[in-house]
Amino acid sequence: MDKVLEISPADSLARVQPGVITEEFQRAVERENLFYPPDPASLKNSTLGGNVAENAGGPRCLKYGVTKNYVLGLTAVLPSGEILRTGSRTLKNVVGYDLTSLLVGSEGTLALITEITLKLIPLPESRGVIRLGFPSVKEAVEATVQILGSGVLPSAMEFLDQSALTEVSRFLNIPVPEGTTSLLILELDGRKEAIHADMETLLSLVGPRTTEREFSFDPSQMESLWTMRRQISPTITNLGLHKVNEDIVVPRSRLSEAVEWINGLAKEHDVKVVLFGHIGDGNIHTNFLLRPEQLPLTETLLTALFTKVVSWGGVLSGEHGVGIAKRPYLSLQLSQPEIELMRGVKRVWDPQNLLNPGKIF
Template identity: 45%
Template sequence: MCFAALEKHWLSDRISGIVPDMEKKIIKKLQQAVGKANLLTSLEECSCYSYDASGQNFMPDAVALPESTAQVAALLRLADEYRFPVIPRGAGSGTTGGSLPVHGGLVIGFSRMHRILEIDPENMIAVVEPGVVTGELQAAVKKHGLMYPPDPASLKFCSIGGNAAECAGGPSAVKYGVTRDYIIGLEVVLPNGEIMRTGVRTEKGVVGYDLTRLFIGSEGTLAIFTKLILRLLPLAEAKATFLLSFSSLAQATGLVAKSLTAGLMPCTLEYMDRTAVQVVRDRLSNSLPEETAALLLVEFDGSKAEVEQQGKLFAEFVQQEDCVVRRAESEEETQELWLARRSIAPACLSLRPHKISEDVVVPRSRIPELVRFVEQLTQELELIILTFGHAGDGNIHVNIMVDKQNEQEYGKGLKAKERLFERVLSMGGTLSGEHGVGITKSPFLSQELDETALSVMRRLKGLFDPHNILNPGKIFPV
């Protein structure tokens, strides 16, 4: 079966004149590199690595599941020799196609490099392999009274390597920042198979260029992570969670910048519009006011005293607002609110079979303007569009719901995306806060980046990966 797959896919559009014998030879070498049990070549197996959360599909020619840095290096030496594409893949939860083998080639999955190598509580450092599931890392460090803040909605299945490749965020970013802020050192394999260490395992370090942060968010196009050194924080002692229901969208979004400038520092300031609320309404045991037009989920964490004070301040602050305030009374209720929030993205597929999922960012004072604009788009183009997400840092998820089989509707969806991007950039915003560019945003890159920046980035790609082996077809417009 594997050779049938290979004949169809193997590097066909990469290297002309490749012959089946050559393919067999490469397969054999790949098997030698990682062991037979760690190389998947059947169509059935390969197809499990052909999609991600972007809803697109591209078949790899083979999938390697290495168990060590040395194996990853061996794979890349082969790629360098035979010039086939290599696509690193975490859990495939990315929404921009970052882990898809758009030109075929070898997918490297990290599910077998998933060890937490070290937790050093005294220095608040962890060293992990890229396949560690983010939520599992969080649970492991929690046992030591520590926390790893980045919390993408997919944290129960996404992995640290993928988080680092896309610079994942999450609700806690408003207070704690994003993945970039917690990775202080890396071990990577370069496209030619060389192994390199970057950064430090101390809190500070400024020796040489900051390769660590150059690699974070580079979407697997410059190097492959094989080890990550993470900084941790002391676990917050207490938490207070509020749910605010508004009958007016403008009031909800208007509250965001106002509450932050009032000196409140929530660790969560999540917003959901009416449609987002509807799709998860049945997951909440306490019913919401019927006329709910928008929700804010607001959480404070820190020491008990701090949380108490911030909670009190916040309660006073929202008293003047026209909204219904509910404070979670138990851990279960808090979990329920979170589950509802985290379910929006998958649950909205009940509205239409597909979505165009964007994660634009605007200066948070301009969220009301953005949301109003999306409402206009909804009406004008007769589409279902949800807005929800990280209002605290201006990072709003806009899900444009479509049926891709319905050509007209899909066309309108793409039009909506274009108009959204245009507006966001005119507001001083950015096209992506945490999903990355991948393939879904690459056609729009030059709208955000100036020509010089784009040219510098292309040359950086060329410097690290002159033969375009690593994750070809990503980030850069064709």
């Protein structure tokens, strides 16, 4: 089931089967001058069905929102074999409960999605990338807050902490400028003149805090400014340690404190930690890297991390979902009445617990 069934410029939507690869779909709609923004890092391999089931996000979600913001309607097969059609071909629809939204992010536990109607938006005319170095994560976080309060909304805003920067520069053999311990990579999109003006605004606003400033509008140079961010996952894998990969989200006002606290937690247990991710969303990819004898520490680290994050008003996961791995920690964030209601929803849709049993609950 990997066909794009329809791209309608008039209705600004597409109908797809769930096995379409995310990046291939994006290229297909771009040929029609249309845009499907959700961009999980896995987009070369992930399917739109998987993206919908997980409510996938990515760097561009800072400006454009996550997958759920683009799903207008679904066709799905219920465990009984009955076929369900939810939503519509319209942008607005407030008739009855929103079953489309309920299915998005349901991790394959409620129904099998067989067709997806996705909203499309106009393709931005051009892009520009800025890479900024900072002497500390604190400066990078303060610059983030300053930028997001400036009236300019970047389409992506990613960060690397000192350990991410050190490892990736070693892996790629790219030197880090003297005094830089944290990186921000920003992407802007829209009309060319507007991007130039926005870039000038941002550089004059946060430039004095930085140790390094580079920007480009040229596609291949922009890609090279993104390289360090894009190469973090291969870098971490190459270290040969066991990766416990979390994607907590904290309110932006807590980012600086969160980075410091997580580093303290790792130090306390003599564990390596690499932090990077979607700083504009407060979504920190937290990678504890454990030696084999440290594996029993996993539960202690995650319980401490999730408890702290929730105390800041944050959440256990911004993108990865609950699945099996985070199931034991669900009650750290959700109240008992919430969990009971969710279990009730599962019982109504899938009374025999046929679909992805053991996931979420």
